[in-house]
Amino acid sequence: xxxxxxxxxxxxxxxxxxxxxxxxxxxxxxxxxxxxxxxxxxxxxxxxxxxxxxxxxxxxxxxxxxxxxxxxxxxxxxxxxxxxxxxxxxxxxxxxxxxxxxxxxxxxxxxxxxxxxxxxxxxxxxxxxxxxxxxxxxxxxxxxxxxxxxxxxxxxxxxxxxxxxxxxxxxxxxxxxxxxxxxxxxxxxxxxxxxxxxxxxxxxxxxxxxxxxxxxxxxxxxxxxxxxxxxxxxxxxxxxxxxxxxxxxxxxxxxxxxxxxxxxxxxxxxxxxxxxxxxxxxxxxxxxxxxxxxxxxxxxxxxxxxxxxxxx
Numbered sequence: 001x002x003x004x005x006x007x008x009x010x011x012x013x014x015x016x017x018x019x020x021x022x023x024x025x026x027x028x029x030x031x032x033x034x035x036x037x038x039x040x041x042x043x044x045x046x047x048x049x050x051x052x053x054x055x056x057x058x059x060x061x062x063x064x065x066x067x068x069x070x071x072x073x074x075x076x077x078x079x080x081x082x083x084x085x086x087x088x089x090x091x092x093x094x095x096x097x098x099x100x101x102x103x104x105x106x107x108x109x110x111x112x113x114x115x116x117x118x119x120x121x122x123x124x125x126x127x128x129x130x131x132x133x134x135x136x137x138x139x140x141x142x143x144x145x146x147x148x149x150x151x152x153x154x155x156x157x158x159x160x161x162x163x164x165x166x167x168x169x170x171x172x173x174x175x176x177x178x179x180x181x182x183x184x185x186x187x188x189x190x191x192x193x194x195x196x197x198x199x200x201x202x203x204x205x206x207x208x209x210x211x212x213x214x215x216x217x218x219x220x221x222x223x224x225x226x227x228x229x230x231x232x233x234x235x236x237x238x239x240x241x242x243x244x245x246x247x248x249x250x251x252x253x254x255x256x257x258x259x260x261x262x263x264x265x266x267x268x269x270x271x272x273x274x275x276x277x278x279x280x281x282x283x284x285x286x287x288x289x290x291x292x293x294x295x296x297x298x299x300x301x302x303x304x305x306x307x308x309x310x311x312x
Contacts, residue, residue: 003116004094005043006086007034009102010051010074012222012239019053020103020179024202026192030179031057033105035066041112043098047089049082056293075229075239080153084146097142100134106174106191107133120166122158125175132175200311203303207292214257221288223250224281227263231274260284
């Protein structure tokens with residue numbers, strides 16, 4: 001059986017206050033654990049749909065034989081759009097296809113193999129009465145899914161096709177554990193250590209950049225990135241789950257404290273104008289990302305060197 005998988009990892013992870021797929025889980029990024037679990041379950045081709053920080057995902061996953069396609073409209077589209085992009089980019093037809101987000105690293109391979117043993121067209125794992133990930137679809141459903149443009153995401157698509165998802169009861173909490181919040185990630189780390197019989201040390205790195213008396217946080221940079229992506233302060237505020245008033249206040253404070261004009265108001269156009277980053281603002285965001293990515297790579301290497309003997 002030819003089994004493929006598409007992982008949606010284009011979202012912003014705003015509630016997590018960090019990028020979920022690249023969060024640390026016992027020495028590896030979460031997304032690497034997701035891919036490894038799929039490989040152990042016998043999945044062949046794996047495609048990840050990235051968006052926010054998608055280039056970082058490419059650099060991480062390409063050496064693993066995973067293709068990353070980029071959803072440039074990640075800030076304005078739902079997960080189904082990213083999944084459909086990934087499905088459409090598969091190199092070979094699949095007899096069965098796993099669909100899942102990029103923040104569920106603890107699904108047991110035997111759970112996925114068990115799902116494949118069922119004859120149903122659509123299957124989901126269920127643990128303690130709660131539906132989990134991944135969703136398994138048979139090949140015959142894929143063309144209709146790609147054609148679906150209605151509401152309700154995957155659930156709406158399956159309902160429109162008249163397909164009932166079969167439940168596969170499992171004793172696998174990993175299928176219902178995703179890293180939506182920092183507390184969720186701590187629980188995933190705890191469950192991972194329980195499975196392995198021993199917890200290990202892991203680094204938590206939060207990089208801020210100061211100027212004068214102001215400290216630019218990762219959340220500040222994320223907000224600026226969403227202004228650049230959406231062309232709108234209002235939509236950027238919605239993406240990072242803050243009020244429009246708070247967003248404007250944050251922006252004015254940053255520009256005052258940093259003595260930089262970060263945004264520019266654009267008039268006209270079909271939507272009546274919008275807001276973009278200035279050249280200086282875009283350069284600041286690019287510099288921050290370049291600095292933090294390099295620093296995090298160096299940090300992981302130094303962490304392994306320092307704590308390796310304690311984690312052995």
